[in-house]
Amino acid sequence: MGLTIDQFEKRIVTPELRASLFELNPNRKEYVEYLNKEWPETRYLLCEDVLVNPYDVRDFFMNAAYCTGTNDLIPDKTGAPGMQQPISNEWCQEYVQYLRDLLTKFKITRQKVTWYDFSCYTNVFWKGMKAIDSNYLPHVDPSDMAFNLFLSDDMVKEEGTAFFRMNVEGDEFNDIKLYSKHGGRVHPRVISHRMDQCRIGAGIVDDWRYFRGNDIYEPIGVIPAIFNGISAYRGSVFHTACYDPDWYPDGHARFSLVSMLALGMKSAGNGMGFKAKEPKPIHQEPVPTFFGQN
Numbered sequence: 001m002g003l004t005i006d007q008f009e010k011r012i013v014t015p016e017l018r019a020s021l022f023e024l025n026p027n028r029k030e031y032v033e034y035l036n037k038e039w040p041e042t043r044y045l046l047c048e049d050v051l052v053n054p055y056d057v058r059d060f061f062m063n064a065a066y067c068t069g070t071n072d073l074i075p076d077k078t079g080a081p082g083m084q085q086p087i088s089n090e091w092c093q094e095y096v097q098y099l100r101d102l103l104t105k106f107k108i109t110r111q112k113v114t115w116y117d118f119s120c121y122t123n124v125f126w127k128g129m130k131a132i133d134s135n136y137l138p139h140v141d142p143s144d145m146a147f148n149l150f151l152s153d154d155m156v157k158e159e160g161t162a163f164f165r166m167n168v169e170g171d172e173f174n175d176i177k178l179y180s181k182h183g184g185r186v187h188p189r190v191i192s193h194r195m196d197q198c199r200i201g202a203g204i205v206d207d208w209r210y211f212r213g214n215d216i217y218e219p220i221g222v223i224p225a226i227f228n229g230i231s232a233y234r235g236s237v238f239h240t241a242c243y244d245p246d247w248y249p250d251g252h253a254r255f256s257l258v259s260m261l262a263l264g265m266k267s268a269g270n271g272m273g274f275k276a277k278e279p280k281p282i283h284q285e286p287v288p289t290f291f292g293q294n
């Protein structure tokens with residue numbers, strides 16, 4: 001007997017399964033915070049106690065497919081820290097629709113966002129994992145906004161996402177998109193060179209470590225990682241993951257679901273609580289920007 005239809009029986013992700021898996025906790029908390037109130041671009045969103053069944057969601061993702069060694073969501077951007085597993089939006093439609101609703105609720109963007117504007121993958125960090133080309137150093141995301149749902153229940157309170165500020169030729173900034181949008185005088189190539197300055201080299205492997213700042217990057221603060229919680233931030237602010245292997249015993253792994261929102265060349269957003277000053281003229285070219293820019 002060859003393959004039978006029965007073998008697929010438990011492998012079908014039905015709307016009913018998703019609805020119960022991603023059921024939202026009615027008592028969840030959702031709020032906006034700042035890393036530094038003087039810099040609105042460091043505003044971020046935190047949601048606590050999001051899911052009713054976070055362990056079931058974790059098991060679902062872990063059993064759904066094998067992890068891959070690189071982030072192949074974006075073909076020319078490999079080398080993301082840890083281990084990634086692409087997740088289809090069709091598997092977690094209710095969850096990404098919830099993320100979309102958060103954008104509306106907190107007036108993060110006025111443009112129409114649909115559940116397929118997100119790209120999802122799980123991320124595994126583990127004690128002993130290696131870094132490649134110093135990817136523990138700060139980076140900016142190719143997408144506009146990152147949402148992290150943390151599904152490990154043993155994280156230390158220091159865990160999270162660390163944010164940084166850069167000083168180049170006398171200009172201080174933390175958000176690469178806003179800097180160029182506001183006519184920053186330092187050429188992007190110079191910024192890029194500065195970002196590469198202390199890298200070990202393409203393809204070279206060393207131990208992962210928790211980067212806390214250096215002559216190039218001044219720390220701003222850390223957005224906390226909370227079990228069954230979401231942290232969301234502008235991907236264009238310099239950032240890196242806080243994961244110090246010394247905090248954990250051998251064999252430890254940290255698991256999260258990352259959802260990247262890329263609005264690309266769609267019209268500009270309203271801002272994370274910002275008000276648009278005036279309507280965009282109809283003939284104006286769309287600008288590849290996100291909240292706070294119009």
Ligand SMILES: [Fe+2]
Nearest residue numbers: 140141146239
């Ligand atoms: Fe990132």
